[in-house]
Amino acid sequence: MSRNVVVTGGGTGIGRAVAARFAEAGDAVLVIGRRRDVLERAAKELGPAIRPMVCDLADPDAVEALVAGMPERIDVLVNNAGSRETAASGTGLSGTAARWRSDFERNVLTTVLLTEALRDRLAADGGRVVTLSSSAAVRGAGSYGAAKAALHAWNRHLAAQLGPSGITANIVAPGTVAGTEFFGERLTEAEVTRRAGRTLVGRVGVPDEIAGTVVFLASAEAGYITGEVLHADGGELIRR
Ligand SMILES: NC(=O)c1ccc[n+]([C@@H]2O[C@H](COP(=O)([O-])OP(=O)(O)OC[C@H]3O[C@@H](n4cnc5c(N)ncnc54)[C@H](OP(=O)(O)O)[C@@H]3O)[C@@H](O)[C@H]2O)c1
Numbered sequence: 144m145s146r147n148v149v150v151t152g153g154g155t156g157i158g159r160a161v162a163a164r165f166a167e168a169g170d171a172v173l174v175i176g177r178r179r180d181v182l183e184r185a186a187k188e189l190g191p192a193i194r195p196m197v198c199d200l201a202d203p204d205a206v207e208a209l210v211a212g213m214p215e216r217i218d219v220l221v222n223n224a225g226s227r228e229t230a231a232s233g234t235g236l237s238g239t240a241a242r243w244r245s246d247f248e249r250n251v252l253t254t255v256l257l258t259e260a261l262r263d264r265l266a267a268d269g270g271r272v273v274t275l276s277s278s279a280a281v282r283g284a285g286s287y288g289a290a291k292a293a294l295h296a297w298n299r300h301l302a303a304q305l306g307p308s309g310i311t312a313n314i315v316a317p318g319t320v321a322g323t324e325f326f327g328e329r330l331t332e333a334e335v336t337r338r339a340g341r342t343l344v345g346r347v348g349v350p351d352e353i354a355g356t357v358v359f360l361a362s363a364e365a366g367y368i369t370g371e372v373l374h375a376d377g378g379e380l381i382r383r
Pocket residue numbers: 151152153154155156157158175176177178181198199200201223224225226227249253275276277278316317318319320321323324325326
């Protein structure tokens with residue numbers, strides 16, 4: 144049976160790989176991001192199952208307008224949109240406040256606002272919410288890691304609220320994943336080597352294997368898993 148799937152940040156990187164997987168399985172996939180051209184390119188390349196929707200998910204009014212154009216039933220919500228503040232400057236506490244607010248908006252609000260807006264449309268007995276966090280939430284990484292860690296606490300609360308309706312809520316926490324826009328110019332060859340060296344498997348990840356983890360948590364087989372964090376990081380967190 145075809146499912147209605149929402150993938151935030153589905154135009155690039157991990158989100159695009161997730162959208163491709165669901166589309167291949169015959170699902171109808173809404174991909175959301177702020178850049179129309181990026182979304183339309185993904186839709187063109189991935190086929191007619193993909194429908195682009197433009198929205199800044201940190202903006203509550205924009206999210207309200209967005210959901211008005213969405214189907215009444217959502218089977219799978221993948222909260223993948225997120226990023227790390229690198230530009231916010233400023234010295235002293237005002238600079239600190241700007242960076243923390245920015246990372247909170249980029250990662251927490253983009254997830255929580257849409258989930259709240261779609262909560263009543265999530266399919267009872269089988270609905271799935273899968274949210275992208277990061278190994279940074281556990282390793283520690285300033286305001287970005289703290290924002291992702293906030294999602295872990297929020298997800299447990301969400302799982303408790305949705306559980307009685309037969310809906311699960313889980314998190315995928317990737318380590319370093321190459322081939323996305325996340326790092327921009329910062330992911331040099333030397334940096335890839337350094338990050339590969341802190342895993343157990345000696346390499347960084349690729350978007351498609353994170354997508355596979357998301358698809359598993361969205362499957363019927365994963366119906367007894369909820370409130371969890373699945374670390375897809377090549378063993379980074381347990382390496383001695
Ligand atoms: N790559 C890694 O190593 C890594 C590791 C751990 C966790 N993660 C997490 O994995 C997720 C996906 O990242 P990625 O690596 O695939 O990076 P990416 O290619 O930069 O993807 C992020 C996507 O989110 C969208 N987005 C960002 N802010 C948005 C907003 N306010 N409203 C709507 N869409 C927004 C972006 O599109 P627009 O710019 O067009 O809006 C973009 O398509 C993120 O949550 C990231 O924190 C990544």
